[in-house]
Amino acid sequence: MAQTLTLKQSGQIVLDLVDTINANRAYLSEIDGAIGDGDHGINMSKGFTLCGDALRAKPVLPGLAEGLDTLAMTLLEGIGGSMGPLYGSFFMGLAESLAGHETLDAALFGEALANGVAGVETVGSAQVGDKTLMDTLVPAREAYRAALAEGADFSTALDRMIAAAEQGWQSTKGLQARIGRAARLGERSIGVLDAGATSCFLILKTLAGSVQQRLG
Amino acid sequence: MNRVINNPDLVVEDMLRGLLAAHAELAAGTDNPRVIKRACAPVAGKVGIVTGGGSGHEPAFLGYVGENLVDAVAVGEIFSSPTAKSFFDAMKAADGGQGVACLYGNYAGDNMNVKMAIKMAERAGLTVKTVVANDDVPSAPKGDEAKRRGVAGEILMWKTAGACAAQGGSLDEVIAVAQKTISRTRSIGIGLTSCTIPAVGKANFHIADGQMEVGIGHHGEPGINVSAIVSADEMARIMVDTLLPDLPFNSGDRVAVLISGLGATPLMEQYILYASVAQYLGNAGLTVAVPLVGNFFTSLEMMGVTLSVLQLDAELEGYMKAPCASIGLTQN
Incomplete structure (x- = not known):
């Protein structure tokens, strides 16, 4: 099995992310509705769809780095709230690390992932255990x-990454929200998955799966 | 859900169309449909005042665009921060060459989007400084003021900073006035009913009939105490007793007082509350130099009220009494 992929030919991975979020629009809103505004799926789907439309409108599908950059900018421009800047920073971090490279290998993916998470940490203040997307991302x-x-x-x-992400995502069920709108519920936020941690798991799982497919 | 709307997903867009049609002399649209600016902005040589926040708080935030107040506003979805791009576009729309003061409230989404907007502004060569309102006393204990949310006290900060900028204040002077204003302002809310985001279609939270939530936030964030409803006079006593020791306010202080309805509480009840507030403040030796009563900062159709008290000095009293014109606040 080859252990690299050509970035220029991997822009479809971003469209896979768009499809995943759109397919889970209702599910994400339903989870958010239990302890939040119930608009997580709607917001995410709005932002990711804008990106998908922008990428598909180009004569040639851009490569992975450029596609992720488009995704970052669309989220920053298209959806406000907390998710715009958080996911915008994540994808911008990924894109920055990949820019200028021809191929994606295991080491570069690790750098990009770390840079994406660092971007989220710069803009947000949540720690692991606060019942947010950090509970998926950091593990x-x-x-x-x-x-x-x-x-x-x-x-x-990538398999190990997904296993840890899933465990972290599932851990949010037992956590009490300490940040964001759900914190209002105090102990009542326990027992429900966090919507941001859920979308984050879906994103990482799709990202890993699409990369693995292209590794042959 | 009985509402005067067209499409629940487009209430913000539809509101903006109506607002711009009704108030062409005060407010104008921009290339970004989620940025509203003062009709004559940017004003060359004046520090630009920018704010922004989620919709559903009308006349906040966009209603304070106008003469000697705010120059440009970023408009978010209901109860959701505007995008970083919208904050950035508002900064550009307000910049008259002397820098921009971005004066907003302490919420996670707004903090993040403003932070990203400032990065964009730096790249574009704009100078932006911020003051983050944190006047809501019940949202965090004394000593932990940085965690407190910004509520109706933001209006007082826009008022003084807007007046300072209009009188030729530099960016640093405007920022200092805004910071001084919010540092001397204390606010508290009492909620009596929940509210419904039209696109969601069900109540955002729940307050039982006959109950009140003291310390509730502008989006239904939890208060410090849920109890049976008391009289307006007793509400006034609870609110004043919470605010005065926190700053603390002292006998002899001159203050500005702002009572705002949360959307569905009649003005009659707001004045009933004000009568008692004025009396309790007087009993504590405070003189109300600037009284404001009305729907200044709402939460959709929530029933309830907020009280904000600002400890004035000569400078702030002058700015509070300066003329201004906007949808939300006009004085000669």
Whole structure:
């Protein structure tokens, strides 16, 4: 199995992300409705759809770095609230790391992931345990880093990343929200998954799956 | 849900169309449909005043665009921060070459979007400084003021900073006035009913009939106490007793007082509350130099009231009494 992919030919990965968010629009809003405004799926779908439309309107589908940059800018311009800047910063961090490279390998993916998470940390203030998307993102980054350090190949490292992301996402069910609108509910926020952690898991899972497909 | 709307998903767009049609002398649209500016903005040589926030608080935020107040406003979805791009476009629309003061409220989404907007502004060569309103006393204990939310006290900050900018104040002077205003302002709300975002279609939270939530936030954030409804006079006593020791306000202080309905509380009841507030403040030795009563900062159709008290000095009293014209506040 090849352990790299050509960035210029991998722009479809961004469209896969768009499809995933649109397919889960109702599910994300339903989860958000339990302890939030109930608009997470609507907002995310609005932003990702704008990006999909922009990419599909181009004569040639841009590569992965440019596509992720378009996604970042569309989210920053198209959806406000907290998710615009948080996911905008995440995808901008990924895009910045990939820019100027021809191929994506295991090490570069690790750098990009870390840079994306750092972007989220710069703009937001949530910590692991606050019942936010950080509960998905941070364990994913740590697991990926650890897998590479232990000599795992690209695809295996992605599997480990997804396993950790899923565990982190599921952990939000037992957590009490300490930040954001759901914090108003105090203990009543326990027992429900966090909507941001959910969309974050879906994004990472699609990202990893689409990369793995292209590794052959 | 009985509402005067067309499409629940387009209430913000539809409102903006009506507002611009009704108030062409005060407010104008921009290339960004989510940015409203003062009709004559940018004013060359004047520090630009920018704010922004979610919709559903009308006349805040956009209703304070006008003469000697705010130059440009970023408009978000209901109860949701405007985008970073909209804050940035508002900064551009307000910039008259002397820098921009972005004066907004302390909410996670607004903090993040303003932070990203400032990055964009730096790249575009704009100078932007911020003051973050944190006047809501019940939202965090004393000593933890940085965590408090911004509520109706923001209007007082726009008023003084807007007047300072209109009188030729530099960016640093405008920022200092805004910061001084919000640092000396304390606010508290009492909610009596919930409210419904049209696109969601069901109540955002729940307050039982006959109950009141003391310390409720502008989006239904939890208060400090839920109890049986008391008289307006008792509400006034609770509110004043919470605010005065927090700053603290002292006997002999001159103050500005702002009572705002949350959307569905009649003006009659707001004046009933004001009568008691004025009496309790007087009992504490405070003189109300600037009284404001009305629907200045609402939360859709929530029933309830907020009280904001600003400790004046000569400078702030002058700015509070300066003329201004806008949808939300006009004085000669």
